[in-house]
Amino acid sequence: GAGVSQSPSNKVTEKGKDVELRCDPISGHTALYWYRQSLGQGLEFLIYFQGNSAPDKSGLPSDRFSAERTGGSVSTLTIQRTQQEDSAVYLCASSRYRGDTYEQYFGPGTRLTVT
Amino acid sequence: LAKTTQPISMDSYEGQEVNITCSHNNIATNDYITWYQQFPSQGPRFIIQGYKTKVTNEVASLFIPADRKSSTLSLPRVSLSDTAVYYCLVGTGGFKTIFGAGTRLFVKA
Numbered sequence: 269g270a271g272v273s274q275s276p277s278n279k280v281t282e283k284g285k286d287v288e289l290r291c292d293p294i295s296g297h298t299a300l301y302w303y304r305q306s307l308g309q310g311l312e313f314l315i316y317f318q319g320n321s322a323p324d325k326s327g328l329p330s331d332r333f334s335a336e337r338t339g340g341s342v343s344t345l346t347i348q349r350t351q352q353e354d355s356a357v358y359l360c361a362s363s364r365y366r367g368d369t370y371e372q373y374f375g376p377g378t379r380l381t382v383t
Numbered sequence: 384l385a386k387t388t389q390p391i392s393m394d395s396y397e398g399q400e401v402n403i404t405c406s407h408n409n410i411a412t413n414d415y416i417t418w419y420q421q422f423p424s425q426g427p428r429f430i431i432q433g434y435k436t437k438v439t440n441e442v443a444s445l446f447i448p449a450d451r452k453s454s455t456l457s458l459p460r461v462s463l464s465d466t467a468v469y470y471c472l473v474g475t476g477g478f479k480t481i482f483g484a485g486t487r488l489f490v491k492a
Contacts, residue, residue: 272426301480310470311427311482359426372419372480374426 270294272375274360280381281350289345289378293362300343301361301372302335311359317343350382387471392487401458403486405471408452416447416454419470421485427470431456458488466490 273292281287293300302314313327317337328334332350337343347354357379361372388406395401407416415434419427431438433445433454444457458465468485 303482310468310484313481316480361426370415370475371417371429371432372427374428377424377426 272360272362272373274358274375274378276378277376278379278381280383283352283382284349286346286348287350287380289347289358289360289380291343291345291360291362291375293341293343293360294364294373295341297362297364297373298340299363299365299370299372300337301363302343302345303359303361304356305359305377306356314345314358347380350380352382355380355382386481387473387483389469389471389483389486391484392489394489394491395461396491397462398460401461401465401488401490403456403458403469403471403488404453405456406453407471407473410451410473411475413475414473415475416445416451417472417474418443418445418456419472419482421468421470427482430469461488461490463490463492 272294275290279287298319300317303311304314305311315328315335316324332348335343335345357377359374359377361374363370363372415432417432418430420430421427431440431443431445433447435447438445446455466489468487470482470485472480474480
């Protein structure tokens with residue numbers, strides 16, 4: 269079946285502009301995660317959605333970052349007034365609790381470059 | 384969330400068995416141990432998950448001692464294509480997850 273998809277695959281923007289990154293999770297997956305990965309670094313947790321519960325936003329680095337998930341499916345990560353330090357690969361993952369496993373399926377990521 | 388510690392990098396040769404150990408001294412009773420693999424320019428991929436003792440699948444084995452304060456990912460007979468970053472995670476499903484820096488495995492011919 270279809271995996272997690274993300275768009276765009278690459279985004280180049282000027283400092284100060286707003287950007288929107290999209291994630292389409294696997295159908296039926298109730299949990300959705302956003303991570304950020306800078307070059308050569310590990311993954312940095314940003315935000316987590318689970319069903320209709322309030323999202324866990326504890327990883328968002330500043331109030332310039334926000335995310336929403338509409339209808340329990342598609343999610344959009346918005347970065348306002350982008351800065352050069354926002355340049356990174358933004359990864360989305362989804363999962364479905366299956367008994368004692370909760371494997372996360374990752375999308376290919378969106379590479380954001382702020383010039 | 385339990386913190387994990389794993390080696391920054393490891394080198395191996397094709398055909399060898401590779402063991403990567405992860406320390407998680409503060410693991411909670413309900414926590415599972417999960418390993419992911421990440422190739423360059425790709426998102427991480429689930430390898431294996433366990434709670435205690437030993438788990439084996441077609442890709443790897445996971446050894447967990449009785450005190451569960453550490454775990455060892457074992458990759459049998461690695462090939463060049465196993466060169467990747469390996470992440471050890473500890474936690475339960477349904478919450479945010481923390482990926483550390485991972486272990487960079489270099490497999491040489």
